[in-house]
Amino acid sequence: MTSAVQQRSAAELFAQALRYENRADPYPLYEQLLQEPVVRLTDGSWLATGHREIGLLLRDPRISADRLNPQQQPIRKSLLIADPPRHDQLRQAVTRQFVPRIMGMRDHIDGLVTSLLDAHTSETPGELDVVGDLAYPLPVTIICELLGVPREDERLFGSLARRLTRGLDPVETQTEEDIHQLQQTRVELAEYLEGLIARHDADGGGDLLAGLMNDQSPDGPMDAIDLRVTLGLLLIAGHETTVNLIANGTLALLRNPGLLARLRNDPDLVTPLVEEVLRHDPPVQMSGRSTLADIDIAGTTIPKGARIRLLLAAGNRDPRRFADPGSFLPDRADNAHLGFGGGIHYCIGAALARAEAQIALTALARRLDSPRLVADPPPYRENAILRGPERLPVAFARLLPDPREQ
Numbered sequence: 001m002t003s004a005v006q007q008r009s010a011a012e013l014f015a016q017a018l019r020y021e022n023r024a025d026p027y028p029l030y031e032q033l034l035q036e037p038v039v040r041l042t043d044g045s046w047l048a049t050g051h052r053e054i055g056l057l058l059r060d061p062r063i064s065a066d067r068l069n070p071q072q073q074p075i076r077k078s079l080l081i082a083d084p085p086r087h088d089q090l091r092q093a094v095t096r097q098f099v100p101r102i103m104g105m106r107d108h109i110d111g112l113v114t115s116l117l118d119a120h121t122s123e124t125p126g127e128l129d130v131v132g133d134l135a136y137p138l139p140v141t142i143i144c145e146l147l148g149v150p151r152e153d154e155r156l157f158g159s160l161a162r163r164l165t166r167g168l169d170p171v172e173t174q175t176e177e178d179i180h181q182l183q184q185t186r187v188e189l190a191e192y193l194e195g196l197i198a199r200h201d202a203d204g205g206g207d208l209l210a211g212l213m214n215d216q217s218p219d220g221p222m223d224a225i226d227l228r229v230t231l232g233l234l235l236i237a238g239h240e241t242t243v244n245l246i247a248n249g250t251l252a253l254l255r256n257p258g259l260l261a262r263l264r265n266d267p268d269l270v271t272p273l274v275e276e277v278l279r280h281d282p283p284v285q286m287s288g289r290s291t292l293a294d295i296d297i298a299g300t301t302i303p304k305g306a307r308i309r310l311l312l313a314a315g316n317r318d319p320r321r322f323a324d325p326g327s328f329l330p331d332r333a334d335n336a337h338l339g340f341g342g343g344i345h346y347c348i349g350a351a352l353a354r355a356e357a358q359i360a361l362t363a364l365a366r367r368l369d370s371p372r373l374v375a376d377p378p379p380y381r382e383n384a385i386l387r388g389p390e391r392l393p394v395a396f397a398r399l400l401p402d403p404r405e406q
């Protein structure tokens with residue numbers, strides 16, 4: 001049982017971790033929070049930071065993925081916050097369309113990375129904003145192609161996605177005005193997606209949206225609302241997460257001397273390296289759940305009906321699970337990080353995100369001659385949950401030609 005003093009200090013540490021001034025490095029605060037793997041906060045919600053405890057909670061059928069306050073509830077839940085059996089039906093429908101379409105995409109991703117970098121060949125010396133020039137346009141282009149969403153609409157839905165992800169942040173970090181704007185944004189996104197679905201050619205193209213519209217499974221195709229909600233989830237997930245994996249990976253490469261040269265000499269290093277970014281500096285810092293029953297865990301009882309915050313990024317630095325958790329060590333033998341969550345809601349886009357990040361980081365290592373961070377830390381986006389740099393200027397001596405083409 002945690003004492004009132006422990007509750008207050010955990011609540012204060014957590015509030016500090018959410019403050020923008022700690023966005024570039026919330027990890028020392030997480031380290032302190034890790035002293036108590038599960039703790040009740042003063043607002044009545046619970047905070048889980050331990051790797052083992054988060055893993056158990058993610059897999060416990062007495063837990064619901066619905067983490068929203070009653071005033072935040074949407075008309076229809078997306079699969080992210082739905083529970084079985086509805087969750088499983090929606091997830092299977094998406095997986096059926098998603099998995100075959102992302103297989104064999106590596107060459108296409110590679111070509112896109114090359115053309116995004118080639119735009120900078122004339123600059124000697126030059127500067128690249130790794131976020132604006134590569135980490136953002138890459139996943140956005142891919143997700144638009146995959147779903148069948150016109151890339152030219154990006155200006156509209158990019159800003160909607162951006163505003164919506166702020167709404168994922170804990171309510172206490174949002175003003176009345178933010179919450180009002182969020183409702184407005186939800187309506188705008190719904191209108192945009194409805195128009196898109198209505199105009200969409202279900203017979204042509206072979207994209208994922210057409211696939212969902214024509215789904216021939218025994219459950220039949222999704223109804224119009226599920227289609228819209230699922231499309232919105234995929235569009236936002238494809239927009240606002242991988243960008244941070246590529247940016248955080250670039251930071252790790254440029255902050256750890258010798259790593260860049262190692263990656264140039266040993267391209268296979270990129271696979272464990274991206275896993276270590278997902279552990280050490282994960283794009284999704286936190287998730288949430290609620291309890292459907294009393295749950296005994298870590299010597300305490302979370303009562304039925306409680307809201308739980310799962311601080312994935314803290315679990316990834318749990319010294320009970322990982323040796324030397326604060327160090328970036330791509331050679332870790334056993335890197336069971338929580339970067340993509342776990343259990344039945346494990347990220348559907350994991351394979352795509354991994355492929356994009358591996359290809360982008362390999363290309364940066366190969367092609368940037370003498371890169372260095374212009375500002376360290378870089379300016380961060382406001383978001384606490386989908387956390388990452390706003391911009392990531394990197395100066396370089398020369399953009400080298402792709403060695404595979406020489």
Ligand code: HEM
Pocket residue numbers: 079080081091143233234235237238239241242243245282283284287288338339340341342344345346347348349350352353
């Ligand atoms: C680096 C990139 C990404 C990271 C770190 C990430 C992380 C996560 C995490 C932590 C969850 C679990 C959330 C929870 O349990 O509450 C999740 C779920 C999900 N992700 Fe990702 N994601 C990434 C990219 C993507 C992409 C590219 C897509 C699709 C285009 C995607 C689609 C989804 C979906 C649909 C879910 C919900 C799955 C379910 O509820 O069953 N993600 N992701």
